[in-house]
Amino acid sequence: xxxxxxxxxxxxxxxxxxxxxxxxxxxxxxxxxxxxxxxxxxxxxxxxxxxxxxxxxxxxxxxxxxxxxxxxxxxxxxxxxxxxxxxxxxxxxxxxxxxx
Amino acid sequence: xxxxxxxxxxxxxxxxxxxxxxxxxxxxxxxxxxxxxxxxxxxxxxxxxxxxxxxxxxxxxxxxxxxxxxxxxxxxxxxxxxxxxxxxxxxxxxxxxxxx
DNA sequence: ACTACATATCGATAAATACCGATATTTGCA
DNA sequence: TGCAAATATCGGTATTTATCGATATGTAGT
Numbered sequence: 001x002x003x004x005x006x007x008x009x010x011x012x013x014x015x016x017x018x019x020x021x022x023x024x025x026x027x028x029x030x031x032x033x034x035x036x037x038x039x040x041x042x043x044x045x046x047x048x049x050x051x052x053x054x055x056x057x058x059x060x061x062x063x064x065x066x067x068x069x070x071x072x073x074x075x076x077x078x079x080x081x082x083x084x085x086x087x088x089x090x091x092x093x094x095x096x097x098x099x100x
Numbered sequence: 101x102x103x104x105x106x107x108x109x110x111x112x113x114x115x116x117x118x119x120x121x122x123x124x125x126x127x128x129x130x131x132x133x134x135x136x137x138x139x140x141x142x143x144x145x146x147x148x149x150x151x152x153x154x155x156x157x158x159x160x161x162x163x164x165x166x167x168x169x170x171x172x173x174x175x176x177x178x179x180x181x182x183x184x185x186x187x188x189x190x191x192x193x194x195x196x197x198x199x200x
Numbered sequence: 201a202c203t204a205c206a207t208a209t210c211g212a213t214a215a216a217t218a219c220c221g222a223t224a225t226t227t228g229c230a
Numbered sequence: 231t232g233c234a235a236a237t238a239t240c241g242g243t244a245t246t247t248a249t250c251g252a253t254a255t256g257t258a259g260t
Contacts, residue, residue, distance in 0.1 A: 014113075058208095062206095062207060063249085095199065099196055159221075162236095162239085165237095166239095183237060
């Protein structure tokens with residue numbers, strides 16, 4: 001991981017809601033209801049649920065998630081019309097190691 | 101560590117120069133000249149050297165360092181008219197663990 | 201093809217952050 | 231005491247980020 005990458009990750013984490021999204025996604029089954037169409041969290045959580053939990057507008061949260069994916073913190077998987085987001089543990093570990 | 105603390109730390113890290121300061125301070129003897137008045141780096145590096153290395157204005161860097169201390173990333177020690185800054189490894193470790 | 205729903209993108213404005221020069225404060229030394 | 235050096239703070243402007251509503255796009259089912 002280089003400086004620029006680490007800075008982009010930090011920018012994503014420098015907001016309370018985004019930081020909380022990272023926490024929520026650590027334990028999806030604890031923080032979100034089961035999804036209508038998929039009965040597991042293997043690909044994470046559907047964007048709508050994250051939006052609802054956040055209490056912010058759909059566009060804001062969509063933007064958050066897109067940026068968090070861009071910087072590598074999240075991985076997105078499409079299933080039909082839904083976008084599922086989950087933590088990218090590999091990058092998170094890299095980032096943590098980079099700081100130490 | 102709680103969310104707010106972690107967000108404040110992230111804010112400090114979301115800037116290339118500040119991120120580099122964290123790196124520079126990981127190996128002071130490698131990145132800075134020995135100080136005029138103290139022949140070790142036990143309390144870190146004098147603010148002037150950090151300022152010079154950064155190529156930013158003195159006021160900007162002083163502000164950086166002050167905020168980085170406020171959020172716990174750095175520890176400041178005064179020796180006479182000099183302020184020495186070093187990494188606060190304990191907080192950095194906490195932060196890294198918090199993310200995982 | 202049409203409708204409904206999920207998500208992404210756009211454009212605008214408000215708020216926060218970055219950064220500088222100038223100035224104040226602190227400290228050591230002549 | 232008075233000067234010089236180191237650092238901190240202040241005030242202002244430029245830039246970036248936050249956030250929304252509106253709109254576009256994409257997908258599934260009727």
